[in-house]
Amino acid sequence: LLLRLVERADVFIESSNPGVMVGLDLDYERLRKVNPRLVYVSITAFGAEGPKAHYADSELIVWAAAGPLALCRTPDALPVRISVPQAYLHAASDAACGALIALLARAETGFGQHVEASAQVSSTLCTLFAHLAEAVGHRDYSVGAASSSMHKGHSKLDLSGSGSRTEKTKWLARDGLVELHVGLGSAGGRFANALFAWLSEIGACPDEFISWDWVTLPQRILDGEITLDQVERARDLVGEVLARYTRDELVAVAQARGFMLAPLLTTADLLDSAQLNARGFFVPVDEAGRLRALSAPFRSCGADIANLRPAPAIGEHNAEVFAELGLSRAALQNLTERKIV
């Protein structure tokens, strides 16, 4: 039955452990003979072949192997993961992209192919390229937050826009936490300047920092004119001011002044998000009498996007699908009774 479905399919997707599909005689080499136009997609933890192909895996283990775990540290240096699974989602997205690339290739060549994604490879992107530092000899690029800010020398300065290597980027406003990176250099400096312009306008900026241009600050630090301790003092001052305002007040100021600040939203906040709701991001779907809001991440002007349907109940579409294969109702009944379907 499966091979008959394969004959008609464009895409075949599997995420079993390496070797399992060969054991079932359903591997790529077998199925391409049934349907040479088939795009066969495999998602694994580490890859179908190689020394770790048969490693026992979990989200945490893949995250550890891909690099983002060691980079993300609590103040006392414990590496921590994101508290919910992500690694296989990155792999799934890459696999979906690979499948579409293969379908576009098929439109030209007439043939399908094998598409593979591994969660380890996909998750290396979550290091923001820090995982490649050793390959070019950038020593200690990946230092954890606990020790990053006090080193000397240009190689230790965090010039990213996001503050990926800066310790103080989460602040307590009057009613909750906000994200704000007081950045240095050409990526983050102009936003820090906008922030300090506001601080100085409300009379909250000591003379010490008033003349600072955060864009050119890295050079002044290297020249020894300004110390990293001073930079940390400036950041502490930011924290003191932010604590006086509510998150909504701060977001309004940030948007008006052109610096980057956002509240740390919870999964409960998301459903009430004015932005997400204005864009129709949550789509109500009736799941066997239970109303659920599902995510709709694609917007297009000019192209219709398929309606969201709930995930199927077990066997919900058996009759429909097997009828398409030309199976009679009696035959399906028989297969169901024999517990094959």
Added chain:
Amino acid sequence: MARSALQGLKVLDLAWVVAGPLVGRALADFGATVIRVESSKRVDTARVLGPFPNGEFDNQASVGFEGCNANKFGITLDLGRQEARGVVRDLAVWADVVIESFLPGQMARFELDYPRLKAISSRLIMLSSSLTGQTGPTAQLAGFGNIGAALSGLTQIVGREGEKPIGPYGPYTDYVAPRFGLLALLAALDRRRRTGEGCHLDISQVEGAVTFLAPQVLDYQANGRIAKCQGNRDDHFAPNGVFRTKEKDRWVAITARDDAEWHALAMLIGGPALVEDGRLADLASRKQREDELEVIIEAWTIHHDAFEVERLLQAAGVPAHIAATSADIIADPQLKAIGSFVRLPHPRFGETVFDAARTRLSETPARYERPAPTFGRDNEHVLHEILGYSQDRISALHDTGVLT
């Protein structure tokens, strides 16, 4: 050699930093001709990100920029200039696809928005990538992906239980959004192939990231449970943790996915006595005594080398891996076997390195033909060979500072 999957596809890439440029990078890997436009007057953030060869700052040697722009052609244009925008319009006529990631509204101010470009290039597909989308009350909010992570609920769920969240490493939504952008773009290309019609795609970094939290959003709807920090723990596994080893700042991650794996782990670290300890026999009891459980495990790992822990546990079928640093990843035999890293000669610093494509295709594999552009590297090629501009015209653009 087989043809490339996307051979003949022409892409004008006006995007910058990480989330936008990664989309064009993937297209280039699979054979598209991608022309990346940037300005040396407002240096791309990825050029200052690093890492840098030998740790020495050089905005034409950033590995981050390399990773986002390898395989592309590169030209410099000062889009503040009317003449530069004329070049962009000519490139849009040449292109099948335009990618941009400016603050929403900027393309209209440049007079390069989708309706205008569609008027001169009717089958055009345009992809706009932004923090929260092209429309809605916060469309104008500027931000890197760390702001996106906060707005999507991700920052709130990284850290120890009960402590201040620390958030994921770096601009997390930059890692998520390009996957959605690429997916939408490829679907739009397939649609154009069938219908002949282009379209404008509006990708929000936050919306991609919230989609990566779909189970947690549903959990809140169904059960009223708000996702929160839980260190490295997991509701379904115990242990699920990261432990110290013999060497300073060397950590190993360990999971037991079921009772059998716990027994295998217990046998290694505590022998039959621990295996038979009824207080830890099943998941519920191990979750209840998780602090104690973790102390027992670390009391063992602290006397072992991290690689040895990984080896012993994996040999017993228990998920374990060192918390890999950059040095570990570059030396990782699995990533080597897959061919995860690409090294190409580079005219400026000998050799460059970047990640291979993150999806592997058996018949039309990715190809790596050129490192990311230095400033204006392909100005001549693009303006003369592709757009057919005369040498005089190119010189005039150059001399008046349009090509900077």
